[in-house]
Structure formats: structure tokens, C-alpha cells
Amino acid sequence: xxxxxxxxxxxxxxxxxxxxxxxxxxxxxxxxxxxxxxxxxxxxxxxxxxxxxxxxxxxxxxxxxxxxxxxxxxxxxxxxxxxxxxxxxxxxxxxxxxxxxxxxxxxxxxxxxxxxxxxxxxxxxxxxxxxxxxxxxxxxxxxxxxxxxxxxxxxxxxxxxxxxxxxxxxxxxxxxxxxxxxxxxxxxxxxxxxxxxxxxxxxxxxxxxxxxxxxxxxxxxxxxxxxxxxxxxxxxxxxxxxxxxxxxxxxxxxxxxxxxxxxxxxxxxxxxxxxxxxxxxxxxxxxxxxxxxxxxxxxxxxxxxxxxxxxxxxxxxxxxxxxxxxxxxxx
Amino acid sequence: xxxxxxxxxxxxxxxxxxxxxxxxxxxxxxxxxxxxxxxxxxxxxxxxxxxxxxxxxxxxxxxxxxxxxxxxxxxxxxxxxxxxxxxxxxxxxxxxxxxxxxxxxxxxxxxxxxxxxxxxxxxxxxxxxxxxxxxxxxxxxxxxxxxxxxxxxxxxxxxxxxxxxxxxxxxxxxxxxxxxxxxxxxxxxxxxxxxxxxxxxxxxxxxxxxxxxxxxxxxxxxxxxxxxxxxxxxxxxxxxxxxxxxxxxxxxxxxxxxxxxxxxxxxxxxxxxxxxxxxxxxxxxxxxxxxxxxxxxxxxxxxxxxxxxxxxxxxxxxxxxxxxxxxxxxxxxxxxxxxxxxxxxxx
Numbered sequence: 129x130x131x132x133x134x135x136x137x138x139x140x141x142x143x144x145x146x147x148x149x150x151x152x153x154x155x156x157x158x159x160x161x162x163x164x165x166x167x168x169x170x171x172x173x174x175x176x177x178x179x180x181x182x183x184x185x186x187x188x189x190x191x192x193x194x195x196x197x198x199x200x201x202x203x204x205x206x207x208x209x210x211x212x213x214x215x216x217x218x219x220x221x222x223x224x225x226x227x228x229x230x231x232x233x234x235x236x237x238x239x240x241x242x243x244x245x246x247x248x249x250x251x252x253x254x255x256x257x258x259x260x261x262x263x264x265x266x267x268x269x270x271x272x273x274x275x276x277x278x279x280x281x282x283x284x285x286x287x288x289x290x291x292x293x294x295x296x297x298x299x300x301x302x303x304x305x306x307x308x309x310x311x312x313x314x315x316x317x318x319x320x321x322x323x324x325x326x327x328x329x330x331x332x333x334x335x336x337x338x339x340x341x342x343x344x345x346x347x348x349x350x351x352x353x354x355x356x357x358x359x360x361x362x363x364x365x366x367x368x369x370x371x372x373x374x375x376x377x378x379x380x381x382x383x384x385x386x387x388x389x390x391x392x393x394x395x396x397x398x399x400x401x402x403x404x405x406x407x408x409x410x411x412x413x414x415x416x417x418x419x420x421x422x423x424x425x426x427x428x429x430x431x432x433x434x435x436x437x438x439x440x441x442x443x444x445x446x447x448x449x450x451x452x453x454x455x456x457x458x459x
Numbered sequence: 460x461x462x463x464x465x466x467x468x469x470x471x472x473x474x475x476x477x478x479x480x481x482x483x484x485x486x487x488x489x490x491x492x493x494x495x496x497x498x499x500x501x502x503x504x505x506x507x508x509x510x511x512x513x514x515x516x517x518x519x520x521x522x523x524x525x526x527x528x529x530x531x532x533x534x535x536x537x538x539x540x541x542x543x544x545x546x547x548x549x550x551x552x553x554x555x556x557x558x559x560x561x562x563x564x565x566x567x568x569x570x571x572x573x574x575x576x577x578x579x580x581x582x583x584x585x586x587x588x589x590x591x592x593x594x595x596x597x598x599x600x601x602x603x604x605x606x607x608x609x610x611x612x613x614x615x616x617x618x619x620x621x622x623x624x625x626x627x628x629x630x631x632x633x634x635x636x637x638x639x640x641x642x643x644x645x646x647x648x649x650x651x652x653x654x655x656x657x658x659x660x661x662x663x664x665x666x667x668x669x670x671x672x673x674x675x676x677x678x679x680x681x682x683x684x685x686x687x688x689x690x691x692x693x694x695x696x697x698x699x700x701x702x703x704x705x706x707x708x709x710x711x712x713x714x715x716x717x718x719x720x721x722x723x724x725x726x727x728x729x730x731x732x733x734x735x736x737x738x739x740x741x742x743x744x745x746x747x748x749x750x751x752x753x754x755x756x757x758x759x760x761x762x763x764x765x766x767x768x769x770x771x772x773x774x775x776x777x778x779x780x781x782x783x784x785x786x787x788x789x790x791x792x793x794x795x796x797x798x799x800x801x802x803x804x805x806x
Contacts, residue, residue, distance in 0.1 A: 165602075205790075213797025218539060218602075219744055220793055226737055227786030233779040235491055344777075354606045361603065395621045401614040408599065408607035415598035 136382060138264045143338050144371075144378035145268075145275035146171075146330035150356035151363065151370040152282050153326030157203065159286060159365055160319035161299035161451045162210060165221025167327055168353025169228025170202045174331025175349055176236035179342045182332070183244040191245075191332045192271070199328015200321045202228060207320040211313050214455050229350065239342045247271060247337040271333050275371075278326070282367035295319060299449030302456040312456045327356070351404075358407045362414060364446030373410075377403050417445035468799065476795035480787040487783055493776050501773055502781070506766030514650040518723055519733075519761035521660035522547070522715035526739030527753050528667040529711025534748040535671055536704035537684035542590045542605025544736035545612035546583040546709045550716025551731040552616060553582025558638055558720070559624070568641040575642075576659070576717045583713020584706050586612065591705035595698055601705075617729055624727065634728035644722035656722040661754075663711060668750040680704060712736065738764075741789045760785055 150167055157164045174195035182191030202224055210217040247269035255266040265276075286292040294315065297305035302312045334349055335342055355377055363370025384399035391399070416422055422441065426434050485495035506516050526543055533540035540546075557578035561571045586608055593604035624635045644653035671677040682690040683700045691697045719731050742760055746752040767781035 209794055209797060213794060213801060215793050215797045220790070222539075222541075223741065223744065223786055223790045223793065226741065226782065227790060230779040230782030230786060231487065234487065234777045234783055237491070237777040351610060354603075358603050358606075361600075393622065395617050398614045398618045401610045404607045404610040408593065408604060411599045411603055411607075412593060412597045415600075417598075419596060419598040421596060 134263050140378045142272045144374045145272040146333035147374040148275040148371045150327045150330040151359040152367045153323040154360045157323035159299045160316045163217045163453045166224035169225040171331045171353045172232040173228040174328040175335040176232040178332025179335035180239045195328045195332035196325040200325040203320045203324020207317045240344050279371045414446045417441035472795045472799040476791040480791040483787045484784045502766030505769045506762035514652040516762045516765045517652040521656045523735045524660045524757040525715035526735045527742045528664045529708035530743045533704045533708040542608045543712050545609035546586045546712035547716040547732040548612040549582040549586040550579035550713030551720045554579035554717040554720040555727040579717025580710045580713040584709040587705045587709025634726045637726045653722045656718045
């Protein structure tokens with residue numbers, strides 16, 4: 129295999145790692161029935177704070193921890209406002225998305241353009257030297273390895289364990305879960321905070337590795353959080369599919385960079401947003417099966433065509449947890 | 460009697476929210492090793508310290524008020540039109556387009572400006588209709604459709620500025636070639652604010668106020684927003700009402716973009732929307748989606764924005780401080796409202 133391509137694939141896996149963390153964090157939160165729109169602001173704030181702490185202390189581990197703690201705190205505000213105070217989850221999340229972004233730019237001002245520590249590369253002895261596969265999978269930093277582990281763990285947890293089943297339950301049928309002895313609101317708190325911590329790790333993963341440093345408004349991180357939210361839907365609230373979406377997104381960004389020299393008339397900013405319309409298109413594909421007019425149109429078609437189209441739509445279609453965004457009351 | 464006392468508790472909780480937001484913002488400033496009182500003083504001086512400064516506040520107020528007015532319609536219909544940023548941008552692009560086509564024609568400048576406004580409105584409606592289409596026929600949540608279209612709008616602006624509409628010579632982030640002065644909205648002498656933009660802004664919010672508070676359309680739109688299914692069963696054509704809400708909001712956002720081009724920048728720049736779309740969403744949340752207080756609250760937010768412009772020069776602080784204060788204010792009001800309702804339920 130071509131070395132440039134191999135290195136390209138390895139780069140895609142590494143640059144998708146923070147998006148994998150954010151999308152899976154949000155998937156867990158939404159599985160529990162809570163919408164957390166603050167992701168974009170949380171990633172910017174934790175990127176800045178993680179970088180600031182790492183620069184000040186010289187420790188990347190402390191930088192990552194700072195990100196996780198701040199991410200958890202932001203999510204805690206969403207949980208408190210929506211679960212305890214019964215305010216609109218979308219409103220609180222959106223305000224936090226803007227507030228955290230501006231906080232990041234305001235407090236990050238003194239750290240702009242400083243050079244800081246980076247996550248060290250940890251080639252895995254033995255495995256790293258395997259041709260092709262070694263370069264693709266086994267020459268990354270710690271967090272990229274953890275992103276692989278997270279995908280598998282989150283999938284197994286949600287779909288193959290008892291607590292995971294309960295997690296699905298509080299998002300789908302909270303009343304039934306309550307009858308079975310689950311403390312719905314407490315569990316929602318816990319999963320929101322855990323998911324928030326995962327989202328909070330995405331920030332320092334950028335500022336300490338993928339896009340090292342803090343450059344304020346030109347850090348190029350504004351928008352990533354919204355992509356992570358779209359990936360959660362695209363992934364049908366399944367960590368495996370969400371991760372696939374993250375890799376696809378990273379691939380598109382990489383493609384934009386590669387194609388840049390051959391398309392000199394198109395400013396780089398234009399190619400960088402190419403993934404967004406594609407994201408809308410994929411959202412359209414996974415959602416269109418839920419629309420009423422599709423059912424009506426399908427009903428008028430000859431039987432065989434109808435079955436074929438319905439099967440394709442069903443394969444792509446995703447539906448959210450039934451109680452997503454709905455507060456739970458015991459009565 | 461109960462009514463009166465609950466109004467007072469309402470007010471008390473809102474005041475508490477303001478105090479909390481100010482305390483939070485002050486804490487943030489202390490973290491940044493800055494003197495909060497000094498910063499607040501600078502913001503006040505920078506916004507209402509002189510006639511010039513206040514006219515700049517009005518320059519920011521008009522597009523913010525237009526965006527807020529449009530958003531009140533979509534909020535009433537229960538829709539989160541996050542795509543408003545892109546709709547403002549498209550309004551600005553369409554206005555620029557119309558002016559570029561017509562600037563060398565024999566039409567009178569006044570007529571060209573009017574066509575510029577109409578084109579802007581059309582551009583905003585066009586962008587909103589994409590989101591509406593995705594929402595109504597594609598099942599794509601308007602938040603994600605809107606966000607995606609925002610990014611596309613930004614990319615389109617940058618492509619135009621560096622590509623087909625670039626300045627003679629080389630394109631740059633400073634935007635397209637400015638239009639000749641005859642095509643600028645005339646301003647008060649020595650100030651940057653145009654009486655015509657003020658008229659557009661004030662008429663805009665007045666129309667929305669009457670539409671939402673005084674017509675059957677507004678009443679039915681509220682029904683759609685409260686409970687779409689029930690509204691449908693009561694015979695309200697919900698699809699048409701959602702379309703109307705999106706298009707109206709797009710129209711107002713497009714006008715905001717037109718004002719930015721015709722009255723403020725006189726050209727297309729990369730960040731032409733100035734974030735007024737998202738800020739308008741904050742204003743709408745703060746006034747609980749009711750048009751009555753839209754104008755004064757938008758004025759206050761515009762004053763914060765303009766007042767903080769000089770912070771980087773005077774105090775070496777980032778001007779996003781205004782965003783921190785605005786965000787903290789809305790968050791505190793939402794939280795305090797929740798606390799108040801919780802306490803009332805307990806009783």
C-alpha cells in the first residue's frame with residue numbers, strides 16, 4: 129500500500145478521536161433522555177482550559193482532567209436546569225453553547241499562541257512494526273487508543289449489559305424503568321455528567337494533540353460540537369454508527385486538505401465546510417423514512433417497488449429514544 | 460391579591476437573576492485579573508458616553524431587533540430557527556448582488572436601495588425555505604438543518620469575496636469593493652446611524668407585535684407552537700403555518716442583512732451577520748418570547764456589544780466579555796425562573 133495513503137488513514141483515525149469522544153458522550157446523554165446542546169461551547173471551553181492548565185503545570189494529564197471536570201460541570205448545569213428545574217433543555221443547552229464559547233475566548237486571551245506540551249506518541253511495542261496495520265493503528269497517542277476502546281466499551285455497555293439496558297429504558301420508557309426500581313432522575317443526572325466528562329475530554333484532545341495550542345477564534349474548533357450533535361442523530365444513538373460518522377467526517381476534512389492544491393480557485397474555508405452540507409444530506413436520508421408524506425407516497429406505488437423502497441428506508445432510518453427531551457414526573 | 464404578590468415575586472427573582480449574572484461575570488473578570496467595576500464603567504462610557512457612541516449602539520440595535528422580531532415568529536410556532544445567522548448572511552449576499560447588478564444602471568439610487576432591501580428579504584426567505592423544506596418534508600430537525608445552512612452561508616460569502624466578487628487585484632478578508640456613496644443609506648450628519656434603518660427596525664417590531672398579539676394568524680400560530688397535533692385536529696393547517704413562520708423569520712433576517720450592507724458596511728464582509736442571529740435568540744429567550752420588551756432588551760444587548768469594543772484597547776481584555784455577560788444573564792433568568800416555579804409548586 130502507498131505510504132502517503134497509510135499515513136493519511138492513520139491521521140484520519142487520530143483527528144477523529146475527539147469527535148468520537150464527543151459524539152459518544154452525547155449519545156450516552158441522549159440515550160438517557162436528555163438533550164445537551166452545549167457541546168460546541170463545552171469543547172471550546174475545555175480546549176482552552178485544558179491547554180491553559182497544561183501550559184501552566186506542564187502536565188498533559190492535568191490538562192485532560194481539567195477538560196473532563198469542566199465538561200462534567202457544564203453538563204451538570206444542563207441536568208440541573210432540565211431535570212430539577214424543568215426548564216427547556218434546548219434553551220439551556222443553547223445558552224450554554226454560546227456562554228462557554230465566549231468564556232473560552234475571554235479567559236483564553238492570555239494563552240493565545242503560546243506553545244505548550246503535547247500528548248506523546250506511544251507506539252505499541254511489537255504491534256507498531258507490523259507493516260501497514262502498525263502505522264494505521266498502533267503509533268498513536270494515548271487518547272486515540274482510548275477512543276478505539278471507548279467505541280467498543282460504550283457499545284457493549286449500552287446493548288449487552290443490564291445497567292445499559294436500564295439506560296435505554298430511562299430514555300425510552302422512563303415510567304416502566306421507574307416501576308422496575310430505577311431512580312430515573314438520578315440515573316439521568318449520572319449519565320449526563322458522565323457523557324459531559326467524555327465531551328469535555330474532546331477539548332484538550334484538540335488543544336494538546338490534534339490541533340495543538342490555543343489560537344482564540346481562529347483555532348478552527350468552532351462548529352465541531354454541532355457536528356458531534358449531528359453525528360449522534362446520524363448514528364441512530366448507537367456508538368458504533370456515531371464513530372463511523374466521525375471517521376467519515378474526518379475523512380472529508382482530510383480530503384479537503386488533499387484536494388486543496390488541485391483546486392486553487394476555491395478558498396480553503398470553502399472546502400472545510402464541505403462536510404456540513406453532506407451532513408444535512410445524510411440526516412435527510414436517515415430521517416426521511418419518518419416523514420408522513422413518504423408513507424402516503426409509498427402507499428400509492430406498486431407493491432414490489434414499495435417493499436424495495438421501504439426496506440432501503442428502514443435500513444437507513446433512525447428514531448430517537450422515545451422520551452428524549454421529555455422530563456420525567458413520578459405521578 | 461394573589462396576582463399582585465406573584466408579580467412582585469416574579470420581579471424579585473428576575474432582579475436576583477441579574478445580580479447572579481453580574482456576580483458571575485465579575486468573578487470571571489477577577490479570574491482574568493481585571494477590575495470588574497472598571498470594566499463595567501468602560502462599557503457604560505463606551506455605549507452611552509457620547510452621542511456618537513449611542514448612535515453606534517443604534518447601528519447595532521436595528522439588525523439585532525430585526526433578527527429578534529423574526530425569531531419571535533418562529534419561537535411562537537414552536538420552532539428553533541438556529542439558521543437565522545445564515546438567513547441574515549444570505550440577505551446580505553442578495554442585497555450586495557442586487558447592488559452590483561444595478562449600480563451602473565440609470566435607475567435612481569433611491570430605487571436601487573429599495574430593490575436592495577427587497578432582494579435581501581428574498582435571500583433570507585430563500586435560505587429559510589431550505590430549512591423549512593428539510594424540516595417539513597425531510598424530517599430533519601430545524602436545529603441541524605439550520606446549523607448546516609449557516610456553515611454553507613459562511614462558505615458562500617468567503618467564496619464570493621475571494622472568487623467572483625473579489626476586489627480588483629486580490630481578494631482579501633476586508634471584503635468586496637465598497638459601493639459608491641450614493642448607494643449608502645443616508646445618515647444623520649456626523650453620525651453613523653441612518654434614520655431609514657431606524658424606520659425599518661421600528662416598523663419591523665411594530666408589525667410583529669401587531670401580528671402576534673392582535674390577529675387570528677398570531678393566535679393560531681400560538682396554537683401550533685403549543686401543541687401541533689391538537690392544532691391540526693382543530694382544523695389549523697399546521698404545515699402552512701410552519702412555512703409562514705419560517706418565511707417571515709427569513710424575511711426579517713434578510714432585512715437585517717440588507718441593513719448591514721446598505722447602512723453599515725456598504726460592502727460584503729466575511730462576518731457580515733456579526734452574530735446578531737444568535738444574539739437575537741438570546742434576546743428572545745430573555746423576554747420569554749413576548750414582543751413587548753423586544754426593543755428595549757435588544758437595545759441593552761446592543762449597548763453591551765458596542766460598549767465592550769474598547770475593552771481590548773483600554774484594559775487589554777477580550778471584547779467577548781459582552782457575550783459572557785449576555786449569556787450569563789439569560790442562563791440566570793432561566794435558572795431563577797425554574798427555582799421560582801419549584802418553590803411555588805412546593806406551597
